[in-house]
Amino acid sequence: MIVLFTDFGADDIYxxxxxxxxxxxxxxxxxxxxxxxxxxxxxxxxxxHLLAALQDRFPTASVFLAVVDPDVGTDRDAVILQADGKWxxxxxNGLLSVVAARAAExxxxxxxxxxxxxxxxxxxxxxxxxxxxxxANGAFPADKVEKIxxxxxxxxxxxxxxxxxxxxxxxxxxxxxxxxxxxxxxxxVRDRRLPYVRTFAEAPANRAFWYENSVGLVELAxxxxxxxxxxxxxxxxxxxxxx
Amino acid sequence: MIVLFTDFGADDIYxxxxxxxxxxxxxxxxxxxxxxxxxxxxxxxxxxHLLAALQDRFPTASVFLAVVDPDVGTDRDAVILQADGKWxxxxxNGLLSVVAARAAExxxxxxxxxxxxxxxxxxxxxxxxxxxxxxANGAFPADKVEKIxxxxxxxxxxxxxxxxxxxxxxxxxxxxxxxxxxxxxxxxVRDRRLPYVRTFAEAPANRAFWYENSVGLVELAxxxxxxxxxxxxxxxxxxxxxx
Amino acid sequence: MIVLFTDFGADDIYxxxxxxxxxxxxxxxxxxxxxxxxxxxxxxxxxxHLLAALQDRFPTASVFLAVVDPDVGTDRDAVILQADGKWxxxxxNGLLSVVAARAAExxxxxxxxxxxxxxxxxxxxxxxxxxxxxxANGAFPADKVEKIxxxxxxxxxxxxxxxxxxxxxxxxxxxxxxxxxxxxxxxxVRDRRLPYVRTFAEAPANRAFWYENSVGLVELAxxxxxxxxxxxxxxxxxxxxxx
Numbered sequence: 001m002i003v004l005f006t007d008f009g010a011d012d013i014y015x016x017x018x019x020x021x022x023x024x025x026x027x028x029x030x031x032x033x034x035x036x037x038x039x040x041x042x043x044x045x046x047x048x049h050l051l052a053a054l055q056d057r058f059p060t061a062s063v064f065l066a067v068v069d070p071d072v073g074t075d076r077d078a079v080i081l082q083a084d085g086k087w088x089x090x091x092x093n094g095l096l097s098v099v100a101a102r103a104a105e106x107x108x109x110x111x112x113x114x115x116x117x118x119x120x121x122x123x124x125x126x127x128x129x130x131x132x133x134x135x136a137n138g139a140f141p142a143d144k145v146e147k148i149x150x151x152x153x154x155x156x157x158x159x160x161x162x163x164x165x166x167x168x169x170x171x172x173x174x175x176x177x178x179x180x181x182x183x184x185x186x187x188x189v190r191d192r193r194l195p196y197v198r199t200f201a202e203a204p205a206n207r208a209f210w211y212e213n214s215v216g217l218v219e220l221a222x223x224x225x226x227x228x229x230x231x232x233x234x235x236x237x238x239x240x241x242x243x
Numbered sequence: 244m245i246v247l248f249t250d251f252g253a254d255d256i257y258x259x260x261x262x263x264x265x266x267x268x269x270x271x272x273x274x275x276x277x278x279x280x281x282x283x284x285x286x287x288x289x290x291x292h293l294l295a296a297l298q299d300r301f302p303t304a305s306v307f308l309a310v311v312d313p314d315v316g317t318d319r320d321a322v323i324l325q326a327d328g329k330w331x332x333x334x335x336n337g338l339l340s341v342v343a344a345r346a347a348e349x350x351x352x353x354x355x356x357x358x359x360x361x362x363x364x365x366x367x368x369x370x371x372x373x374x375x376x377x378x379a380n381g382a383f384p385a386d387k388v389e390k391i392x393x394x395x396x397x398x399x400x401x402x403x404x405x406x407x408x409x410x411x412x413x414x415x416x417x418x419x420x421x422x423x424x425x426x427x428x429x430x431x432v433r434d435r436r437l438p439y440v441r442t443f444a445e446a447p448a449n450r451a452f453w454y455e456n457s458v459g460l461v462e463l464a465x466x467x468x469x470x471x472x473x474x475x476x477x478x479x480x481x482x483x484x485x486x
Numbered sequence: 487m488i489v490l491f492t493d494f495g496a497d498d499i500y501x502x503x504x505x506x507x508x509x510x511x512x513x514x515x516x517x518x519x520x521x522x523x524x525x526x527x528x529x530x531x532x533x534x535h536l537l538a539a540l541q542d543r544f545p546t547a548s549v550f551l552a553v554v555d556p557d558v559g560t561d562r563d564a565v566i567l568q569a570d571g572k573w574x575x576x577x578x579n580g581l582l583s584v585v586a587a588r589a590a591e592x593x594x595x596x597x598x599x600x601x602x603x604x605x606x607x608x609x610x611x612x613x614x615x616x617x618x619x620x621x622a623n624g625a626f627p628a629d630k631v632e633k634i635x636x637x638x639x640x641x642x643x644x645x646x647x648x649x650x651x652x653x654x655x656x657x658x659x660x661x662x663x664x665x666x667x668x669x670x671x672x673x674x675v676r677d678r679r680l681p682y683v684r685t686f687a688e689a690p691a692n693r694a695f696w697y698e699n700s701v702g703l704v705e706l707a708x709x710x711x712x713x714x715x716x717x718x719x720x721x722x723x724x725x726x727x728x729x
Contacts (some may be wrong), residue, residue, distance in 0.1 A: 001266060003259070009654035010254035011496035016489070016521040017543050024545055028515040029271040035259040040709050041655055050256075052672065057260050057368075059267055070710060073685030101571075120685045124698035125543075168252035169284055197364045199316030214365035215256075224285050224313060228629075244508065251499035272514040280500040295497075300503050300611075411495035413528055416573045442559030456497075457608035461513055467528050467556060474694070 002032045002136050003058055004232045005051055006067040006124065007039040018065065024199035025133035032056040035064075039165075040235040042070040044094045048155050049175040052098040053215045055086060065124065065132045066090035073120035077152060078111040078127055080135070080145060089132045091123070094153040108151055113144030161188070163237045165219070170226020172233045173219050178212035181241045187218060190231055190241040194220060206230070244378050246301055248294055249310040249367065249377075250324040260368045261308065268376035276390045284479040285313040287337045289407040291398050292418040295341040296458045298329060301468075303414045306368065308375045309333035316363035320395060321354040321370055323388060325379070332375045337396040344400035349393055356387030372423045383417050393428070406432070406463070413469020415476045421455035424484045430461060433474055437463060449473070487517045488622050489544055490611065491537055492553040493525040503611045504551065511619035521550075525651075526558040526721040530580045532650040534641050535661040539701045540571060540585040551618045552576035559606035563638060564597040564613055566621070566631055575618045577609070579694070580639040587643035595638055599630030643699065648673070649723045656712020658706050658719045664698035667727045673704060674726045676717055680706060692716070 002022060004205045008014035019032055026144025028031075035054060039047040039152035047068040055064060069076075069091045077092035083103035088096045092110070100106050111127060118126050134141040167173065168208040174187075186193040197209045203223040208230055218239070245265060251257035255468070262275055269275075277295060282290040288310040289404045298307060312319075317422070320335035326346035331339045343349050343400040352385075354370060363368050369393065377384040404419025429436040430453040440452045451473055456462035464470045488508060494500035504511045505518055521540060525533040541550060555562075555577045561576035569589035578596070579696045586592050604612050604619060620627040625644040646661025653659065660673075672679040673696040683695040689709040694716055696712075699705035704725070 001263070003263075011522070011524045013522055013540060013651065013659075014653075016519050016539075017700075019519050020487070020489075020544050021518050022521070033259050034265070036253045036254070036256055054256060055259075057545045059264050071687050074687045085697065121697070146584035165256065168255045169259075169304050174254075195398050201314050201317045209362070214260075214362035214368065244506070246506075250554060274507050274509050276502050276509070279497070279498045279499055295654045297503075328659070408499065410500075416499075436604050444557050444560045455612065457503075457605035 001059065001064045002132055003005055003035045003042055003062050004032065004037065004055075005035045005039065005047070005064055006037050007041050007043070007047065008067065008124070008231045010034065010037040014122070014124065017122070018095055019127040021088065022092055022133050023088050025130065026136060034065045036235050039068050044068050044070070045155060045160065046162070046235055048095050048098040049160045050173070051095065051216055052102060053101060054224065056215065058123045060085040060086070063087040063089065063136045065128050066095055067124040067125065067128060068095050068104050072165065078123060078231045079151060080109045080111065080131065081151070082107045087132075088137050089128045089135070092152050094155045097151050097154045098157065100151055101154065109145035110149050110220050111145050112162065113141070136190070161239050162236055163233055163239065166228045166233065166235060169220040169221075170228040170230075171213075172228050173213065173217050174239050176239065177216055177219040178218050179216065180239065181218055182243065185241045185243050187220065188242050189220060189233065189237060193242060200224075244305045245269070245273065245375055246278045246305050246307045247275065248278045248282065248290070248307055249280050250284045251310065251367070252281050253277065253407065256335070257365070257367065257433055258380050260365070261372045264368055265373040266289065267375050268373065270324060272428070277310055277354045281389075282311050284312065286399060286478055287311050287313070288403065289405070289478055291341040292337050292393055292407045295345055296337065297430045298342060299458070301329065303328040304330070306332065306375050308371050308377045309338055310334065310371060311338050314364065315366050321366060322394060323352045323354065323374065324394070325350045329377075330378050332333075332371045332378070335395050340394050340397045341400065343394055344397065351391050352388035353391045354388050356384070366400040384458040404482050405452070406478055406482065408454065409476065409478060412462040413471040413473075414456075415460050415471055416456065416460050419461040419480050419482065419484065420459055421461050422459065424461055425486065428484045428486050430463065432463060435474055436485060443467075446452045448458040454470055487546065487548045487619055488512070488516065489521045489548050489550045490518065490523065490532070491521045491525065491540070491550055492523050493527050493529070493533070493541065493611070494523050494553065496523040498609065500608070503608070504615045507611050507615040508619050511616065512622060516622055517580065525554050528554065529721055530554050530556070531641060531646065532648070532721055534581050534584040535646045535650045536659070537581065538588055539703055541585060542701070546571040547573070549573040549618050549622045551614050552581055553610040553614060554581050555579065555609065558609050564609060565637060566595045566617065567637070568593045573618075573621050575614045575621070578585065578638050580641045583637050583640045584643065586637055587640065594634050595631035596634045596680065597631050599627070625650050647725050649719055649721055649722065649725065652714045652719065652721060653705075654717075656714040657699075657705050657707040658714050659699065659703050660725050662704040662727065663702055663727065664704050665702065667704055668729065671727045671729050673705060675723060679718055681729060686710075688717065
């Protein structure tokens with residue numbers, strides 16, 4: 001299974017070009033799953049924590065093609081990461097580094113190969129997709145990489161006390177794991193303090209709260225309305241648990 | 244064929260988690276089709292009528308995973324519905340009830356099974372997807388359900404005189420079937436009365452009208468502009484046919 | 487491979503109906519790729535130039551189902567185009583004509599067949615999808631078409647000095663090929679003149695520029711912000727290269 005995780009937008013011209021590149025190289029029946037194409041544009045840190053939280057739901061041997069890459073075309077490196085039996089292909093700009101830091105076992109390779117036709121702005125199509133296809137085919141591209149000790153840009157394994165994603169309901173996901181926050185705690189964001197509730201249906205209408213979302217993160221929400229709009233939240237806003 | 248019909252958003256973190264769950268359980272070559280992920284958020288009644296209109300285009304034995312589920316995590320029931328040879332898995336909150344009421348033959352089962360890992364907010368992934376996969380595999384999960392006489396929440400088979408969907412062109416679909424409305428009738432919405440036209444090209448520019456859309460519903464539209472914006476329409480707005 | 491290129495929206499009720507029609511007719515394992523569903527609504531000329539630029543990335547024998555069709559339901563013709571080994575099915579309204587004009591070898595057929603059930607507004611589902619499936623199956627539908635000499639509506643092969651797409655980052659694609667514009671040239675749009683840069687990372691923050699995008703077109707952009715918003719650009723805006 002190849003899993004796409006990008007800021008390319010789900011209805012734009014980029015994802016299909018990646019899929020065409022993959023499909024020309026994959027055996028019939030290999031699945032390509034769009035995990036998310038609305039990572040906040042250019043927001044590597046939010047993307048790194050979101051990927052770390054979401055990858056858990058995908059089976060061993062999944063190949064993640066992960067691209068949030070504002071510095072494409074510069075000399076930032078490109079890498080392949082193997083972490084606890086899953087594969088990740090993308091830029092060495094921090095995006096894969098939270099997954100790596102939290103994994104028990106990792107291996108990292110720097111991508112030395114460049115294709116004959118290489119655009120300055122779309123390595124997702126020209127570099128990452130061909131290599132992801134090779135890995136999914138069980139043909140590790142040893143001639144196109146060199147083993148390195150670790151990623152160059154490393155964001156660390158710690159929880160991120162920030163808003164990392166605003167979903168289409170207007171809920172705000174944070175980089176805090178709910179298991180690290182007691183249910184008695186309030187979550188402070190902007191000038192507000194939000195109490196815990198277990199389910200949306202338990203919350204009073206139009207009142208913001210926090211709860212443990214379905215991937216284990218602290219999420220700021222409101223019952224049948226947009227917490228993002230209600231609270232004026234933006235990606236990157238600080239949050240803090242107050243005992 | 245598994246057909247997804249939700250308010251989860253097409254470019255958000257939910258659909259891929261459902262697909263990963265399905266793909267781990269389905270035989271190669273089973274198709275997953277995204278019917279719609281932009282059912283108006285939490286709007287069960289609109290979703291129920293939209294699903295009833297759209298399911299018609301899908302082949303017998305299709306398995307619909309239908310989720311508009313604002314009360315997930317409460318004690319609302321979860322069900323499997325078989326209706327005229329198609330399968331539906333989702334909450335017993337009315338969403339499947341228009342399909343059921345219009346079908347010639349139905350059977351209904353309450354889902355008694357709960358998985359070991361059950362999030363409070365994402366039964367689409369944790370409950371409905373595994374059961375939909377079982378049905379698509381031809382392995383009805385008899386040990387995880389109990390037969391019941393009928394759905395608990397039933398919206399009835401009648402047309403719904405309301406706006407049920409705003410498409411991205413700005414056309415407004417209603418829950419009225421065009422075969423029930425004479426072409427000489429005007430459709431009243433907000434403070435306006437709209438005449439019938441057969442095709443968009445026949446309508447004068449910037450004038451709203453109604454026509455029979457491609458799934459047989461009365462649709463409010465305007466030629467090359469947004470009727471929704473032109474008329475200030477919202478999901479749930481009442482409409483009325485005036486002879 | 488069947489490639490969908492429309493203004494139907496990626497999260498709306500239309501694409502899934504086309505896919506259901508295709509999947510009932512295709513052999514297992516045929517891929518359907520969503521190239522773009524956000525062609526500017528009704529904008530045939532922009533769509534024609536965008537399709538011509540994007541089709542290049544898809545393999546020989548791909549079948550494009552291309553629909554931007556504001557005059558559906560009138561007497562505009564429907565056609566099948568073969569151009570340099572790829573197939574295109576859609577309306578004869580100009581949409582396929584830039585591809586045709588730039589191809590070395592073309593053949594064109596008018597679609598004479600109409601299905602028993604034909605909606606006035608959705609030939610993508612009712613006419614184009616069944617024929618695209620036949621072609622993808624290797625069964626050219628000779629009994630449903632007649633050979634004609636050329637498309638009726640022809641936009642020509644020349645570059646289009648207009649904005650043809652605004653991507654979700656806020657970059658504006660034009661119909662100019664970068665190989666026709668010297669890097670020393672400025673691009674004039676609205677009341678602004680934009681200089682060339684090679685990569686986003688080379689551009690100063692919040693300053694608009696032009697560069698050669700990953701499909702070879704002149705694109706107007708800004709580093710980590712929206713050029714479309716910064717410059718007030720709309721689809722169809724004129725652009726001009728100034729030596």
